[in-house]
Amino acid sequence: MKALVLSGGSGTRLRPFTHTSPKQLVPVANKPVLFYVLEAIADAGIKEVGIVVGATAGEIRAAVGDGSGFGLDVTYLPQEAPLGLAHAVLIARDFLGDDDFVMYLGDNFIIDGITPLVEQFARERPDAQILLTRVPDPTAFGVAELDAAGRIVGVEEKPARPRSDLALVGVYLFTPAVHEAVAAIEPSARGELEITHAIQWLIEKKRDVRPTTISGYWKDTGNVADMLEVNRSVLESIEPYTGGTVDADSELIGRVRLEPGAQVRDSRIVGPAIIGAGTVISGSYVGPYTSIADNCRIEDSEIEFSIVLCDSHLDGVRRVRGSLIGRNVAVTPAVRIPASNRLILGDHSKVQISS
Incomplete structure (x- = not known):
């Protein structure tokens, strides 16, 4: 056949x-x-x-x-x-x-x-x-x-x-x-x-x-x-494996596969999840059902139920869920625009503005 x-x-x-x-x-x-x-x-x-x-x-x-x-x-x-x-x-x-x-x-x-x-x-x-x-x-x-x-x-x-x-x-x-x-x-x-x-x-x-x-x-x-x-x-069927390094301030919970060369610093990973070779997770939370490919950086961010392809970078992002992120992608917070209010008020007005 x-x-x-x-x-x-x-x-x-x-x-x-x-x-x-x-x-x-x-x-x-x-x-x-x-x-x-x-x-x-x-x-x-x-x-x-x-x-x-x-x-x-x-x-x-x-x-x-x-x-x-x-x-x-x-x-x-x-x-x-x-x-x-x-x-x-x-x-x-x-x-x-x-x-x-x-x-x-x-x-x-x-x-x-x-x-x-x-x-x-x-x-x-x-x-x-x-x-x-x-x-x-x-x-x-x-x-x-x-x-x-x-x-x-x-x-x-x-x-x-x-x-x-x-x-x-x-x-x-x-x-x-x-x-x-x-x-x-x-x-x-x-x-x-x-x-x-x-x-x-x-x-x-x-x-x-x-x-x-x-x-x-x-x-x-x-x-x-x-x-x-x-x-x-x-991911439901993966076996736990730690081929990379996990520092003392980090925690791996459940079935987490950490490929060789991956690093986890000051972070929490809840499985099932897989972290690719050469990827660095720093100051972040990686939740269940997440696959992060090789040579990515997840810094000061939260992500779960998502797929991240190789060479991508999340920095300072809260929270990413149900996402498919391609190769060599950078996800960062938007520039914060100062809030302002434009008022045209008649005499004797009373206005409440939330801070």
């Missing part, structure tokens, strides 16, 4: 971060989301991976390399434009050959990995296996409809009136049967070859398409709120 990882999207919902970096490389718990995807693929025993790349191909290549750091053999597959998930399968035809494959969206996160799903698929080999999870707003996803027996009846892309609350998770498993489906469908109204259309084609041709509803943790890390939630979830 091979893997096809999609990393060509523009990440418009994560701007301005994705103006300068691919969304798949925005980190949670100080590690890019794409790395979690590649580790899950390697854990499932898959070695050959094709990464579909677009305008940010250079950054993806620089981060992942040849894949050997993950125990993988990576091939890069350029996609001229984000023309749909099924289009990605189409351009990967030569790489995939006649092998079964798992298609994994590079900005999706499944905390328990995909090993059991891959093992089940390898044993039973349906033509396609799709992962589903219940969501509060199905209109933003591909949606599956099941019958009373749990068999899949149909799938629809971002329907205005969803027939269920079961959204397709960004992991799909296929045999080579999907290539016939991808070749048979036409672009959608938005000009893309939709993978839901290919799956629907398989269903209509009476092919074996099986749904698996997952109850574990899944997120599409396409916006800031979801990035912070994934960060929270990953």
